[in-house]
Amino acid sequence: MFLIIGARKRARTVIDTHKVSALVRCLPIHVPQEVTVLARRTSHRAYRRLITASVTVAVLALGGCTGSDDDAKSAPDTGPSVIAPGRPGEAAETLSAADAAKQRSDDDTPNSADFDYARMMIEHHTQAIVMTELAPKQASSTPVKRLAERIAASQGPEVETMKAWLKNHGGDKKSGKGSGEHHHDVMPGMATDAQLKTLRAAKGKAFDELFLKLMITHHNGAITMATDVLSQGNNIQIGEMADDVIAQQTSEISRMREM
Structure with a gap:
């Protein structure tokens, strides 16, 4: 007997189970027709995202079946299995549905890197x-x-989204979480007061050149911050916002360099 499992993130792979139903019914054990796989994104940071993917199980039998329908029905139905891939270098683990749900919930809890990113950005x-x-x-x-x-x-809208995120997660100034003030020299790419003063006084072509120079540096700093939170943070929404910052500002840097 061979158990073949195919999985795709965020999608359901559909197989005509009628073609294998006869084989499934004659197996001596109960085999659920669907299991769930928790796929963790590890390219930027381990355990940042847990995505539940539906997986269709096809059972192929070689030779005759020795079990009966009664044997299959006698096995307790404990719900779908959950396969959670381990961290890089670690083996996957099989969890109960309840444990998997708890792990998903725990994994999305914001950490200090998430709060710092929102406030600094x-x-x-x-x-x-x-x-x-x-x-x-x-x-x-x-x-x-x-x-x-x-x-x-x-x-502008990104600022409002991050303010709302902080409020929803208790990270606004009143809560004390992630509420430390951040100085310009701590954040990469920030223009100094002297540079801003020069920009305010510039006109015409001089303004254009200084604006592009400062904004390219500013965007590169934002990309650095976003990349850092992808490896250090833990919250899904913050990770998605960081992905957007990297994509958007990388594109704008290319455009500014052509001007």
């Missing part, structure tokens, strides 16, 4: 928005003005 984005507000009157290049509009349009 709010401040980081806020400075970028301040810089973009200077472009309409001081920039001479239409592409630079349009870029500034796009940056403000994307980062």
